[in-house]
Amino acid sequence: MITYLLKSGLLLAVFYAVYKLLLENERMFRFNRAYLLGSLIFSLVIPLQLFSIASFFPSKIKTIQLDEIMIVANKSILNEVSYNQIVYFFLGAIYVLIAAILLIRFAVNVSSFFFKMKKNSVQFIDNQKLVLMKESILPHSFWNAIFISKEDFANGKIPSELIAHEKAHLEQKHTLDILFVEVLQIVFWFNPMFVLFEKAIKLNHEFLADEAVNRQFGEIKNYQNLLLDFASNKQTVALASTINYLITKKRLLMMTKKESVVKEIGKVFIVGVVCSLLLFAFNAEAAVQTSFNGKNNIDVNEKADVAQPQFPGGIEKFYMFVGQNFKMPEEFSKQKKDGKLFIEFMVEKDGSLSEFKIVKDLGYGAGEEAIRVLKLSPKWIPATENGQAVQVSYSLPITLQSAK
Known part of the structure; x- marks a missing residue:
């Protein structure tokens, strides 16, 4: 999970940097909207490694790396492990608590708009739903309605x-973008990148709405003055598209900025190259290389037509099996040594284990004891590829902590 969060966070940072450097100041608002939303989806999906890019070069069959097993004979180490579990539990509890608070706040904010629709009078002008609020507010829009004083x-x-501006928000479904990002912020509240993306998305929404107004009325200067006059001393509304969001020099200048088709095409090309490189970089290491040798071996990770071997009851049961059956060698305990050994083994097509190999040993019978335990293993559910059973190689790290 930590690896996934680090990878997704890195992707978000790269995509946001590309947006700030190349796209934010260009009048390619629809592309920018797709880019920002696509960046969020890309950054969350790619680290899951749901699919892979096959390498153009032949490679050796890789061995699946299992998680480390720790076998200890020192009670202080056991206490340390127990302490770590307690820390993880409290961190998980804190995460759930904050996420729950944010979820409740989100639900309250969303429901408040529908409550306003029922509480206040509603009129339809040119097939547009207007909610007439009793209090003095700045025009804002949400879902399918415009809220005005x-x-x-x-x-x-x-x-x-101003009505045309808010109508543009509704016609272009900007509410869906905001709700999408808000949900992501609830789940990933600890990642500040989602806040930056939401700000960028909202500002781009304003660019799009401004463009729609100027196309309809054609009075850019008057519209700029109108925005400045009307938005002063007004408050924004959470989740809503509001007329005064970031009335900055950048937004006003964007209305009169000249477009350069050649420049925009060049930047789109660069963005495409960056996305392709990131896609390759984050999948190359975990690419599923389905290749066979004389024994019909296969390296299995995740693929639609490939199933990994399964220990009866799941991989956690396998770790428990090894831990419960491993007996610390007496000579190893006398040396009061600590260290990690690596064992490789093959899961055969009938589910049995074979080809045991001590890759790294600690001596004093530690490696031999690990192999003894593996030979006691019940048969696994074998791996399959295209419906046929295949052999799979595994590497198992075991950390030993002798009594002090």
Whole structure:
């Protein structure tokens, strides 16, 4: 899990840096929207290694690396392991607690919009749903409705450009983007990259809505002045698309920025290259190399038509089996040594274990004892590839801690 979080965090950081350096200042708003949302999905899916890229070069069959087993004869080490488990438990509890609080806040914010729709009067103008609020608020939109001040609307103080701006948010389904990012922030609340992505996505939403207004009315200068006048001393609303989100020099300048087709194509090409390199880099190490030799061996990780070997009851049961049957060699205990040994073995097509090999030994009979235990193993459920049983090689690290 930690490896997955580190990889996804690194991908998010790279994609965000590419956006800030290449895309944020370009008038390619629809591409930017797809890029930002795609970056989030890409960064969360690719580290899962649901698929792989086959290498163009032949490679040796790799051995599946099992998790480390620790066998201790020192009570202080057992206490340390128990302490670590307690720490992990409390960290997990803290994560769940914060995620639950954020989820409740999210649910309250979302439900508040639907409550406002029921509580206040509603009008339809040009097939657009307007919720007339009793309090003085800045026009904002959510889901399928625009929320405006009833008094300002009755007095004609809300320019049609502002209604058009919020209508553009609704027509382009910007609410879905915001809800998507908000959910990700609940799950990954510890990763600040999602906050940065949400800000970038919301700002790009404003670029898109501004573009729609200027195409409809064609009065850019008047619209810029209108935004500045109308948005002063107003408050934003959580989850909503609001007219005054980041009224900055960058947003105002973006309305008059000239487009360069050649420049934009070049940047899209660079982005494509970066995405391809990241896809290859994060899959190359775990690429499933399905290759056969004279014994019909196969290296198995994850693939639709490949099934890994299974110890009866699951891999955790295998670790328990080794730990319960391993007897610390007397001579090894006398030396009061610590260390890690590596054993390789093959799961045959009938599920039996064979070809035991001590890759790294600690001496004093430790490696031989590990092989003795593995020979006691019941038969595994063999691996299959395209419906046929195949052999699979494993590497098992075992850490030994003798009594002090």
